[in-house]
Every structure is written in C-alpha cells, then in structure tokens.
Amino acid sequence: MNRILAAVFAAVLAPLGAVGPWLALGVLSLVTAVVMLLVFRLVSNQAGIRRAKARVVGQLLAIRLFKDDPWMTVRGLGGALRENLGYLRHALFPLLVMMVPVGLILVHLDPWFARTPLQPGAVTRVAVVVAPGADRSLPAVELHPSDTGAYRVETPPLRIPSLGEIDWRVRVEGAGSSELRFSVDGKTFAKELVAGTGMPRVNAVRSRGLLGALLYPGEPTLEGAPAIREVVVDYPAREFTVLGLSMPWWLAFFLLTLVLAFLLKKPLRVEA
Amino acid sequence: MRAWLCRLGSVRALALGVVLLAAAGGCGSEEPAAPVRPRVLVLGIDGMDPARLHELMRAGKLPNFARLARDGAFLPLGTSIPPQSPVAWSDFSTGMDAGGHGIFDFLRHDHRTLAIAESGAEPKKPSRLLGIPIGGGGMVNLRHGRAFWEHLEERGIPATVCRVPANFPPVGRQARTFSGLGTPDMRGTQGWFTYYTDQPPTDADSFSGGAVVEVKVRDHVVRTELTGPPNLFCEDETPVRVPLTVFLDPERTVARIDVGEERVLLVPGEWSAWVRVAFPMAPLYAPLYAETGIVRFFLKSLSPALRLYMSSVNVDPASPAFPISTPPDAIREQSRALGLFHTKGMPVDTKALQWEVLDEGEFLLQALGVLEEEERLLEHELAGWRRRGGFLFFYFATVDQVNHMAWSAGDARHPAHRSEDSPALRGAMPLLYREMDRILGRVRDRLDADTTLIVMSDHGFAPFYRQAHVNTWLAREGFLALFDPGEIEGARLQEDVDWLRTRAYAIGFNGIYLNLEGRETMGRVSARNRESVLAEIERKLLAWRDPVNGKPVVRRVYRPGAVYSGPLVDRAPDLILGYARGYRGSNRTALGEFGRVEIEDNLDRWSGDHMMAAEEVPGILLMNRPVKSPHPRLVDLPVTILELYGIPRPPEMIGASLIRE
Numbered sequence: 001m002n003r004i005l006a007a008v009f010a011a012v013l014a015p016l017g018a019v020g021p022w023l024a025l026g027v028l029s030l031v032t033a034v035v036m037l038l039v040f041r042l043v044s045n046q047a048g049i050r051r052a053k054a055r056v057v058g059q060l061l062a063i064r065l066f067k068d069d070p071w072m073t074v075r076g077l078g079g080a081l082r083e084n085l086g087y088l089r090h091a092l093f094p095l096l097v098m099m100v101p102v103g104l105i106l107v108h109l110d111p112w113f114a115r116t117p118l119q120p121g122a123v124t125r126v127a128v129v130v131a132p133g134a135d136r137s138l139p140a141v142e143l144h145p146s147d148t149g150a151y152r153v154e155t156p157p158l159r160i161p162s163l164g165e166i167d168w169r170v171r172v173e174g175a176g177s178s179e180l181r182f183s184v185d186g187k188t189f190a191k192e193l194v195a196g197t198g199m200p201r202v203n204a205v206r207s208r209g210l211l212g213a214l215l216y217p218g219e220p221t222l223e224g225a226p227a228i229r230e231v232v233v234d235y236p237a238r239e240f241t242v243l244g245l246s247m248p249w250w251l252a253f254f255l256l257t258l259v260l261a262f263l264l265k266k267p268l269r270v271e272a
Numbered sequence: 273m274r275a276w277l278c279r280l281g282s283v284r285a286l287a288l289g290v291v292l293l294a295a296a297g298g299c300g301s302e303e304p305a306a307p308v309r310p311r312v313l314v315l316g317i318d319g320m321d322p323a324r325l326h327e328l329m330r331a332g333k334l335p336n337f338a339r340l341a342r343d344g345a346f347l348p349l350g351t352s353i354p355p356q357s358p359v360a361w362s363d364f365s366t367g368m369d370a371g372g373h374g375i376f377d378f379l380r381h382d383h384r385t386l387a388i389a390e391s392g393a394e395p396k397k398p399s400r401l402l403g404i405p406i407g408g409g410g411m412v413n414l415r416h417g418r419a420f421w422e423h424l425e426e427r428g429i430p431a432t433v434c435r436v437p438a439n440f441p442p443v444g445r446q447a448r449t450f451s452g453l454g455t456p457d458m459r460g461t462q463g464w465f466t467y468y469t470d471q472p473p474t475d476a477d478s479f480s481g482g483a484v485v486e487v488k489v490r491d492h493v494v495r496t497e498l499t500g501p502p503n504l505f506c507e508d509e510t511p512v513r514v515p516l517t518v519f520l521d522p523e524r525t526v527a528r529i530d531v532g533e534e535r536v537l538l539v540p541g542e543w544s545a546w547v548r549v550a551f552p553m554a555p556l557y558a559p560l561y562a563e564t565g566i567v568r569f570f571l572k573s574l575s576p577a578l579r580l581y582m583s584s585v586n587v588d589p590a591s592p593a594f595p596i597s598t599p600p601d602a603i604r605e606q607s608r609a610l611g612l613f614h615t616k617g618m619p620v621d622t623k624a625l626q627w628e629v630l631d632e633g634e635f636l637l638q639a640l641g642v643l644e645e646e647e648r649l650l651e652h653e654l655a656g657w658r659r660r661g662g663f664l665f666f667y668f669a670t671v672d673q674v675n676h677m678a679w680s681a682g683d684a685r686h687p688a689h690r691s692e693d694s695p696a697l698r699g700a701m702p703l704l705y706r707e708m709d710r711i712l713g714r715v716r717d718r719l720d721a722d723t724t725l726i727v728m729s730d731h732g733f734a735p736f737y738r739q740a741h742v743n744t745w746l747a748r749e750g751f752l753a754l755f756d757p758g759e760i761e762g763a764r765l766q767e768d769v770d771w772l773r774t775r776a777y778a779i780g781f782n783g784i785y786l787n788l789e790g791r792e793t794m795g796r797v798s799a800r801n802r803e804s805v806l807a808e809i810e811r812k813l814l815a816w817r818d819p820v821n822g823k824p825v826v827r828r829v830y831r832p833g834a835v836y837s838g839p840l841v842d843r844a845p846d847l848i849l850g851y852a853r854g855y856r857g858s859n860r861t862a863l864g865e866f867g868r869v870e871i872e873d874n875l876d877r878w879s880g881d882h883m884m885a886a887e888e889v890p891g892i893l894l895m896n897r898p899v900k901s902p903h904p905r906l907v908d909l910p911v912t913i914l915e916l917y918g919i920p921r922p923p924e925m926i927g928a929s930l931i932r933e
C-alpha cells in the first residue's frame with residue numbers, strides 16, 4: 001500500500017516539481033482541499049451541522065435582540081456555547097476520518113517538500129544509528145568510497161557511544177542520485193544520496209520495521225543488517241516564505257489548504 | 273447550470289489566485305533596460321601602501337597593477353588627519369575633512385565623564401512597555417554630511433557601495449550600500465572570539481577581544497554554552513546563551529559540534545563553514561522570536577587537549593538582526609545568491625593571533641578565507657553592476673588587518689620580531705598584494721573601454737616599533753598631575769588624576785585635549801590661557817626625543833583650526849599628534865591610561881600601523897586615465913566621481929576634481 005502510494009506521489013510530483021515548490025504546493029493544496037471537502041461531505045452529518053450552525057446563529061440573534069436584558073444575554077451566551085459544542089461534535093467524526101489520509105499525504109509529501117537536495121561541492125553529515133537492542137559499544141561500520149565518484153568521505157568515523165551513532169562527513173562531488181554503501185559484520189546496506197537542483201524526492205532517513213516503512217516511505221526498509229536501526233543524511237531544510245515570513249512546508253500546505261477549502265466549500269456545497 | 277457556471281467561475285478565480293500566490297515567491301527585482309553610463313568602478317584596498325606596491329611592481333610581481341599604472345596614473349594619495357580608517361573613509365565618503373563629518377578618531381569620549389565609546393555609531397536603547405521593547409532602539413550613524421552616493425542616487429544614477437568603512441548603520445535610499453568597518457558582531461563588539469579548551473592558558477584572564485571557556489570532557493562529550501547577543505527582552509540585556517555540545521571520538525581523531533539544529537564534523541586542523549545559530553529571545557515562548565547569527569569553528573586539537581576556536585558571532589546576512597544594508601533586503605539578496613559570509617567590519621581575527629589562540633599559519637588561513645569571501649562578493653556585485661551600469665565601490669579589509677599583524681615577521685629590526693615566526697607570515701604581505709593583483713587582473717579583463725577604474729587605499733603602512741604613553745609624558749612635563757605619581761603604571765584618567773592641577777590629557781589614538789573651563793568637569797585652563805598652553809605643549813612635543821635612540825617621537829602637531837574646515841571643528845581634539853615613522857600612541861593612551869615610562873618597545877603582534885603623521889603614510893591612487901593633480905587627496909575622489917557623472921562639486925565638499933586641469 002505504502003509503495004503504491006509512494007509511486008503515485010512520485011508520478012504526480014516528479015513532473016509537478018519542474019514548476020517550482022510553491023506552485024506544486026499550491027496545486028496539491030487545491031487537490032487536497034477538494035478531496036477533503038468531498039470526504040467531509042460524505043462522512044459528516046450535513047443536516048446536523050446545518051442545524052447546529054442555525055442554532056448558534058439563533059442564540060446570537062437572541063443576544064442581539066435582548067441586549068437590554070442581562071439574564072437573556074447570559075442565557076444566550078450559554079446557549080451559543082452549548083450549540084457550538086454540538087457543532088463540534090458533528091465535526092469530530094469526519095475530522096478523525098480525515099486524519100488518516102491527511103497523515104498519509106503528509107508522510108508522502110515530506111520527502112518532496114521538506115528538504116532540498118545537496119549542492120555539488122556541499123558537505124553533509126551521514127549517520128548510522130545502531131538498533132536499540134544492539135551492543136552499544138558500536139559495531140565496526142564502514143562507509144565505502146563511491147565507485148562513481150559521486151561523493152567523498154572526508155573524515156574518519158566518529159563513534160558516539162552515548163547516542164549509539166557513528167557519523168561521517170561526506171562531500172558531494174556531482175549532481176544526481178547515488179548510493180552511500182556501508183558494511184558491518186560482513187553485511188552490506190546502502191542509503192540514497194541526492195544532489196543537484198530542482199525538487200527531487202529527498203529521503204533523509206532509511207529505517208527498518210513497520211514504523212520505518214510508514215514514516216519513511218521513500219526508500220525500502222533496511223534489511224540484512226540487524227545491528228543498524230537507521231541511516232540518516234542531513235539535507236538543507238526547504239523554507240517557504242510569504243511576505244518575508246519563513247515557514248516549514250507543512251505549515252504553508254495547511255494554510256493554503258485551509259484557505260482553499262474555506263473558499264471552495266460553498267461551490268462544492270459542503271456544510272462545514 | 274448557470275449556478276454551476278458561476279461556481280466554476282469562482283473556482284477558476286481561485287485557481288488563478290493559487291497560481292499567483294505560488295508565483296509570488298519567485299518575483300525578481302526590476303532592472304533598467306540598458307546599463308547606465310558612464311560606468312565607474314572603485315576598488316578600495318584598506319591599508320595598501322604605495323612604497324610596498326611600487327617595490328613589488330618594480331620586481332615584476334604585480335603585472336596588473338603595473339599595467340594599470342602604465343595605462344593611467346599611479347600616485348600616493350594624501351590621507352586624512354589623523355590617518356585612521358574611520359576618519360579617512362569618512363573623508364572619502366563625504367568629501368569633507370573631520371571638521372565636516374565629525375569623525376576624528378576610532379574613539380570619542382564624553383568631556384564631562386571621560387567615558388569612551390566608538391566614534392562611528394551610537395546605540396540607542398529601545399523604549400519599553402512592561403519591560404518589553406516596543407521600539408526606538410537601534411544604532412545611529414554619527415557621521416555627519418552627505419555621502420557622495422546620496423548625490424548619485426538623487427540624480428537616479430544606480431550606485432552600489434560595498435562595505436565602505438564608517439558607514440554603519442548604512443545610509444542611502446535607492447543606492448545599494450553595505451556597511452563595512454565599524455559593523456559590530458551580534459554582541460555589539462568589534463570582535464569577540466571564544467576559545468573552548470580543557471587546558472586553558474595561564475594568562476586567560478588577561479585576554480581582551482575574546483574569552484576562554486574552560487570545559488570538561490566527560491564520556492567523550494563536552495557540554496557547554498555559546499554566548500550570543502544581549503537579550504532585548506531583559507532590561508539588563510543579559511546575553512542569550514545556547515547549548516553547545518562537542519562529541520569526541522574515543523580515539524580523538526574527529527569531533528562533532530552540535531549547536532541548534534547544526535551538526536558539524538571536524539578533524540583537528542580544520543575550519544568549519546559558517547554555521548547558523550538561532551538565539552531565542554522571547555520570554556514565554558522562545559521560538560516566537562529568535563535572532564540568528566553565524567559563526568565559524570576551528571578545531572585546533574583534540575589530543576592531548578581539546579582546543580576549539582569559535583569566531584565572533586557575525587550578523588546573519590540572510591536574516592540580519594540589525595540593518596547592515598540599504599535597502600534592508602539587499603544583504604538578503606546577496607546571501608540568497610552566495611550563502612553565508614562574514615558581515616563584521618573587521619573580519620580577520622587579529623586578537624586570536626595576538627593571544628596565540630590561533631598560530632600564524634591558522635591566522636593567515638583565516639585571512640585568506642576572508643579574502644576569498646570578499647572576492648566572491650565582488651564577483652556577484654560586478655555581475656549586477658554590468659547589468660545596471662552606474663557606480664560600484666568595493667572594499668577589501670584583508671590587506672590592512674594582516675599588515676598590522678605581519679609587519680614584525682618581515683622586519684628583523686622590530687622589537688616583536690621572532691625568529692621562529694612561520695615563513696607563511698613573513699611572506700603574507702607579498703602574498704596578499706599578489707592576490708590583490710590577481711583580482712585586479714580578473715576585474716580589468718571584464719571592463720569595457722569606457723569604464724573608469726580607480727584603485728585606492730585610505731592610508732599606507734609603517735612599522736610600529738615604539739609606543740608612546742602620552743599621558744605619562746604629559747605628567748612628566750607638568751601638564752597633568754596624579755594623586756600618587758609613584759603609582760603611574762596602570763593609572764587611569766577617570767580615577768587617578770588630580771584634575772585641579774591638570775592642564776591637558778590624552779585620549780584616543782592621536783588626540784590631546786586641554787582641561788578646559790566650561791567643557792571638562794573640573795576645567796582649569798581658561799579660554800584666555802588656551803593658546804599659550806597649546807603652544808607650550810606643541811613646542812615640547814616637537815622637542816620630544818626617544819631616550820633610547822634620540823630620534824624625534826612626533827613629526828607634526830596639527831592644530832584643528834589649521835587642518836580642518838566645517839561646522840564641527842570645535843569637536844576636534846585640541847591638538848592632533850602626527851607621530852614620526854616607527855612611533856604610535858599606545859593603546860593605554862587611547863583608553864586614557866598611563867604607562868610606566870613615556871616610550872617603550874612595542875612587543876605586541878600588532879606591529880605595523882598607520883596612526884602617525886599623515887605625511888608618513890599616504891595611500892595609493894591608481895586610475896585608468898590621467899590624473900591632473902600631482903598631489904591627489906582622499907577628499908578629491910568623491911568630487912571626481914561626481915564629476916564623471918556631470919554633477920558639480922557640492923558646496924560642502926572641499927576636494928577638487930582629479931580629471932580637470
């Protein structure tokens with residue numbers, strides 16, 4: 001399921017990435033807003049929401065009409081609060097239902113929007129994190145030089161027993177996707193390294209297990225090296241700036257989706 | 273159907289809005305249709321000395337300087353009085369002398385309290401509501417008068433002025449300007465390194481311009497702090513501190529420095545790239561408001577001791593905490609194109625060499641790194657200038673700063689000369705001159721025939737063999753009295769001077785002031801006696817001989833009324849000292865302190881200088897067209913630049929055009 005979704009997102013985002021991250025995010029926000037509104041309409045009690053909103057309006061009108069009567073005003077406020085809670089109750093189930101697809105969307109969009117690829121010539125930290133149950137004295141992990149000259153390992157391994165981690169500094173030599181190749185106890189494993197420009201999928205972590213597959217769907221889970229929990233590559237964060245204010249991609253995505261959903265709910269006849 | 277079409281229409285409008293919003297991130301700035309002519313390019317090389325330049329040109333080491341001199345002109349350039357960089361560059365910027373622009377020294381002081389401050393800018397405290405800053409804070413540029421680029425922008429001529437000293441905070445509206453010398457670091461200093469070590473040097477307490485932080489290595493981990501800017505949310509402006517962790521490999525071959533989100537791996541002997549550090553300031557929710565700075569690390573060693581150098585916290589060019597460019601976004605635009613780079617006015621860490629936190633080779637490597645950044649910035653600005661046309665000024669700081677520190681390495685007569693100095697530092701100055709020649713060659717190759725190219729420096733250089741404690745001399749000559757003359761070493765004007773018996777004192781690098789009635793708190797020299805006291809001091813200064821070799825200490829004594837013009841002459845020192853070659857006022861004198869004797873050897877690493885008589889240290893002027901004046905001066909350059917654009921000399925400028933007979 002996860003692999004299928006990853007392939008779908010790749011098929012959509014690979015060409016969309018060519019138009020730039022803002023436009024890509026805008027289009028995805030639009031699609032997400034439409035889909036989420038339709039899902040909301042499908043799974044929510046539209047008549048109940050409409051009634052709850054009408055009751056809230058009714059209570060507000062009562063406050064307005066009887067503004068000279070303190071008792072009626074207080075009653076109106078209490079009523080408005082009660083009806084609001086009723087409204088929220090109607091909205092709760094569809095929101096819970098939507099959390100699943102939204103969570104999946106976020107996980108799958110993250111590799112495309114959260115980070116930029118490394119520039120040729122840039123240095124980065126590559127970290128191998130030892131599995132929690134493994135011997136914390138740290139196994140002798142080796143990061144092999146690139147066969148293709150895609151990267152250069154610039155430091156000896158830095159072993160950090162307190163973090164269960166082994167780090168290297170790697171300099172990227174050319175653009176494109178390549179593999180960092182490791183070995184430990186006679187077993188080998190690899191991690192994708194992405195360099196260049198544009199908006200390719202940039203997977204920062206390759207992990208293992210079900211959770212690893214769920215959270216880091218861009219690369220297959222680690223197999224065959226049980227001592228290793230995950231491999232991490234530091235990539236520069238991609239920032240989205242609106243009117244001089246920088247924000248992470250997910251915040252920009254949420255804001256855009258919310259605004260679009262608000263604007264589209266009437267044309268799509270969604271009571272929300 | 274109609275309703276659906278209406279809805280479709282609004283959906284389309286919405287989609288268009290999304291597209292416009294998404295495209296908003298990529299909007300560029302407007303460029304003129306054709307480059308504005310003439311093009312004028314000025315390269316300002318702080319501290320480039322005409323004698324050394326001439327010597328290296330004659331030796332065939334500087335072919336591009338030689339070609340420029342052959343094609344146009346090469347002359348010594350008359351510098352400012354006194355020849356201090358803030359004064360000289362203010363002369364250049366405004367076309368006025370210090371009597372007009374009001375910058376008389378690196379330092380200024382309050383005549384009442386004798387409190388000392390930097391001359392170029394003054395911090396203003398923000399107004400507060402319930403302790404929270406609500407505005408009004410910042411820095412004020414104390415240089416008076418209009419800069420020549422303000423005249424250019426007034427006439428719509430595109431002008432870019434990169435890092436000209438004494439321009440902080442930068443002035444200009446349309447002109448793109450970037451502040452240079454005088455731009456502080458995030459702590460508000462002109463330089464403050466930090467040296468993390470588990471084996472601190474014994475003299476760590478005496479360090480100035482930096483601090484030693486003693487750390488403990490536990491389980492191959494060091495947990496310490498990085499001190500950043502003052503927190504404006506605290507009324508006492510306590511510095512913001514952020515955690516800094518160093519992980520050491522058990523075999524001590526490599527280390528990782530963690531600060532904020534950054535992870536930097538270094539092996540001993542390596543410099544890091546610039547590292548961005550966020551300093552959270554908001555009191556309740558730290559991420560709400562943070563200022564960012566940038567630092568570089570140098571890992572000197574991991575074994576037997578951990579020795580980690582960290583540079584000053586420079587202002588982040590991508591997100592400056594205070595204005596360092598006009599328009600404010602110009603520095604961000606530079607950073608978007610070039611990444612991170614130094615922004616502090618004095619980028620080379622001379623203090624770290626002075627205290628031997630960096631050795632000669634490490635210091636030189638840092639200086640060459642600064643020059644590399646300067647060259648990248650120049651390349652970037654040249655590309656924009658070629659599109660826009662108009663005026664471009666670019667400033668290089670490296671030659672000056674290295675010259676200060678490298679002089680004794682190449683001068684066996686210098687008291688601070690050490691035979692064990694690295695050959696790298698001995699050859700540092702020729703190397704930097706050759707580097708500047710290479711850069712000049714690259715620039716010239718891309719200029720068209722119509723472009724006017726000016727290469728200039730604000731002053732030259734001379735050895736700083738002997739330091740004069742002028743307050744000690746004034747005391748010996750009877751112009752100044754101490755409560756306890758037996759305790760003269762380390763005495764301070766503010767605390768140890770009997771002002772009722774004092775007629776004159778020295779403060780700043782070249783100034784002597786009278787203890788004047790009505791100006792100083794306990795003034796003892798009346799306006800009637802002023803001239804006679806000045807004459808007496810002047811006569812004795814010119815007769816002052818070095819007891820060791822009998823040479824004169826002072827070559828010229830300048831009277832402000834004779835050498836300055838403009839409305840601010842009365843703010844000048846009462847006498848300006850023009851030291852003879854090899855002599856300079858001591859740092860103690862500048863800070864209003866006393867030495868044990870009047871003159872002593874300068875044993876500092878800071879061994880070359882220029883704060884002497886202006887005649888001793890002229891700057892350079894090279895131009896790719898004839899220079900009509902045989903004795904050009906700094907103040908002539910802005911007049912000349914304006915004339916190249918057909919702008920008549922503004923009345924406040926005192927210079928003359930160098931391209932007109």
